[in-house]
Amino acid sequence: MFGTFTEIERKVLNDERLTREDGIKLFSCNDLSWLGAMADYVRKKKCGDIVYYNVNCHVNLTNICTSLCKFCAFGREESTKGSYAMNVEQVISVVEDAMKDPNMSGLHVVSGLHPQWSFEHYLNFIDILHKKFPSLYIKGFTGVEITHFAKISGKSVKNILIELKNVGLQAIAGGGAEILSDRVRNLLCPKKATADEWLEVARIAHSIGLKTNASMLYGHIETLEERVNHLIKLRDLQDITGGFQTFICFPFLPKNTALEKDIKQTSMWDDLRTIAISRLMLDNFKNIKAYWVMLTVPVAQVALNFGANDIDGTIHKENILHEAGATSPKSLKEDEIIKIIRDIGRIPAACDCNFNILRIIDKV
Amino acid sequence: MNIKNDLNVARNKAYLGERLTLKDALLLYENNDLLFLAECARKQKERKSGNKVFYLINRHINLTNICSSNCPLCAFQCKIGDNQSYTLEFDDINKILSEVKNVKGLSEIHIVSALHPEKNFDYYIDTVKLIKKTLPDIDIRAFTPVEIVNFSIQSSKSIEEVLKILIDAGVNSLLGGGAEIFSERVRKIICPKKATAEEWLNVMKTAHHLGLKTNASVMYGHIETIEERIEHLIKLRDLQDETGGFQAFLMFPFHPDNTELGKKYNLKRVSAWEDLKMIALSRLILDNFDHIKAFWVMLTMPIAQLALAFGVDDLDGTVGEEKIIHAAGSKEFKGITRNILNKIIKESGYIPVECDSFYNQKRENQ
Numbered sequence: 001m002f003g004t005f006t007e008i009e010r011k012v013l014n015d016e017r018l019t020r021e022d023g024i025k026l027f028s029c030n031d032l033s034w035l036g037a038m039a040d041y042v043r044k045k046k047c048g049d050i051v052y053y054n055v056n057c058h059v060n061l062t063n064i065c066t067s068l069c070k071f072c073a074f075g076r077e078e079s080t081k082g083s084y085a086m087n088v089e090q091v092i093s094v095v096e097d098a099m100k101d102p103n104m105s106g107l108h109v110v111s112g113l114h115p116q117w118s119f120e121h122y123l124n125f126i127d128i129l130h131k132k133f134p135s136l137y138i139k140g141f142t143g144v145e146i147t148h149f150a151k152i153s154g155k156s157v158k159n160i161l162i163e164l165k166n167v168g169l170q171a172i173a174g175g176g177a178e179i180l181s182d183r184v185r186n187l188l189c190p191k192k193a194t195a196d197e198w199l200e201v202a203r204i205a206h207s208i209g210l211k212t213n214a215s216m217l218y219g220h221i222e223t224l225e226e227r228v229n230h231l232i233k234l235r236d237l238q239d240i241t242g243g244f245q246t247f248i249c250f251p252f253l254p255k256n257t258a259l260e261k262d263i264k265q266t267s268m269w270d271d272l273r274t275i276a277i278s279r280l281m282l283d284n285f286k287n288i289k290a291y292w293v294m295l296t297v298p299v300a301q302v303a304l305n306f307g308a309n310d311i312d313g314t315i316h317k318e319n320i321l322h323e324a325g326a327t328s329p330k331s332l333k334e335d336e337i338i339k340i341i342r343d344i345g346r347i348p349a350a351c352d353c354n355f356n357i358l359r360i361i362d363k364v
Numbered sequence: 365m366n367i368k369n370d371l372n373v374a375r376n377k378a379y380l381g382e383r384l385t386l387k388d389a390l391l392l393y394e395n396n397d398l399l400f401l402a403e404c405a406r407k408q409k410e411r412k413s414g415n416k417v418f419y420l421i422n423r424h425i426n427l428t429n430i431c432s433s434n435c436p437l438c439a440f441q442c443k444i445g446d447n448q449s450y451t452l453e454f455d456d457i458n459k460i461l462s463e464v465k466n467v468k469g470l471s472e473i474h475i476v477s478a479l480h481p482e483k484n485f486d487y488y489i490d491t492v493k494l495i496k497k498t499l500p501d502i503d504i505r506a507f508t509p510v511e512i513v514n515f516s517i518q519s520s521k522s523i524e525e526v527l528k529i530l531i532d533a534g535v536n537s538l539l540g541g542g543a544e545i546f547s548e549r550v551r552k553i554i555c556p557k558k559a560t561a562e563e564w565l566n567v568m569k570t571a572h573h574l575g576l577k578t579n580a581s582v583m584y585g586h587i588e589t590i591e592e593r594i595e596h597l598i599k600l601r602d603l604q605d606e607t608g609g610f611q612a613f614l615m616f617p618f619h620p621d622n623t624e625l626g627k628k629y630n631l632k633r634v635s636a637w638e639d640l641k642m643i644a645l646s647r648l649i650l651d652n653f654d655h656i657k658a659f660w661v662m663l664t665m666p667i668a669q670l671a672l673a674f675g676v677d678d679l680d681g682t683v684g685e686e687k688i689i690h691a692a693g694s695k696e697f698k699g700i701t702r703n704i705l706n707k708i709i710k711e712s713g714y715i716p717v718e719c720d721s722f723y724n725q726k727r728e729n730q
Binding site: 030031032033034036037040267268269270272298299301302305340343344345 | 398403406
């Protein structure tokens, strides 16, 4: 019935690896429910019915950024209206506010590349947060920030990562991968880490026992082949290190970005097939995240049947994507997340930034 | 036979497109296998309409929002004298028609309104006549059975007489709304004053016998049980077996904002996941319906597009200016263009077909 899709189906059912050509072929498939069913089959086999979530708080230290990527609505120059840079007291007050939730378990720290801040300045935030809130895990910084820290400090990526780990950083965030194609990066984000530099940070982090996440920003100027190549680059590195924990699909949100006029937001059809294909191609990743902020809550829930087993967290207050017109709420309550997962017959499990289960929410 | 065997039997029937019993459908619902239902529904859709997805260029006209029915489920209704109340008089309608005249490819005028206590049947007849006179080539799809029952009471004419008069005035088909949930238990709470389930079904039966095609619908996601939802679908299927007069089936997820019912029972809009599951299940239960329509105004366009993978073959139309569901908090645009509909359908791999009220093809957009 599906021509070569039959062959792909056979491979999936037999746990065989899909090739780059298979991946490209899958992007030509219009049968969304078949793609979903394949991805759901793999998800169930690999992860069972547990869906991971975090009770977490996002901390964005500054939106002042030297990179000024064309797809970003958050970063800006210091002189631009709305720019901010938090001091230690402000950060502590954000976290203290989040700690009012007795289940608060961790922080996600991602920020702009501030032109005047040194590596030590960023490091100091982590040091202080860890000392002040020892019960919270800290996941922070993307491969782009780590590369930036190495450049401004003259230190090696490895030493940067070791210093961060020593002050309490427990995992690296998955952002900044965008599309791992230099053609695309030169057009959209020429000032920041290249594809190789991003992958190198992940490789070195894994080598010193620091787990990282991975991501893909799609739906802008990349080709479908470039999406598949991106997934294969991640899969190749994962074969060597095994240090990626979860993969996050980021559909590009064009509002308030330099690309707003030329690019329309992806359809949810595209979002769901991209998640499903990611699950099928990334056969060595255990977790696939449906990031509700970008997908919206209803689609993130549907995505849990298209290969995802992770729905991210409560977030406390999302800033970056709401600058780009995200229509989802800025935070979710834990009860809401639990209901989203339970309503489709799955089992919610609160976890830390390394997917250690903190609490399984059993059936009432 | 144990439950697992029963489920396997139900799954097998669903896969082959065979008739499902109430029990089969309940088992499939509880089984929660969303993508299996999607696969079966897609197969069923392709048996019915191949790779075509239909839509039409239409314009909604809501004549008045003043309603004597006061259904707790509704956010549209007003009383005479309320700030937001309105009633279109013939001048207003003429104004709309002069705009609508310029809509390229217009196929249908869609009229649904409230039960205005002071507008008699003649007002509606004259409205239809006016539209027909101004736009003689355009199909008029008008009135739900709830409105028809109201006309019958107001004018002391039988349902059959009312329908005949409307056909003569120019009505080409009836709407599918007002069915809500057929269960009397539920109707007593959500819409106690309006047409009963039996009256609704009787209007449809009479219309079908007069050769007037109609749609059908369900409104779910409020206080009904799953069993009541499925019983509702089976009642529609039974009547369709008898008359064959239903064209399309529409799913209306309940929008609780600004409704008395939503407030009283603290109801939230059901999830998109639930919408997609119900769409697929409806496609499978209603094996004698040719078309399942995703009404994007209620579902939102992204979910309506996803519904194309769950058994839908009809995206309704361009709509123009919809007021009823927007009163209940829908944030969808009030209208959409042919180009957007074509693009949305093409992305699903199906072929967009612009049609008239009766699924006669006007244009195929390859």
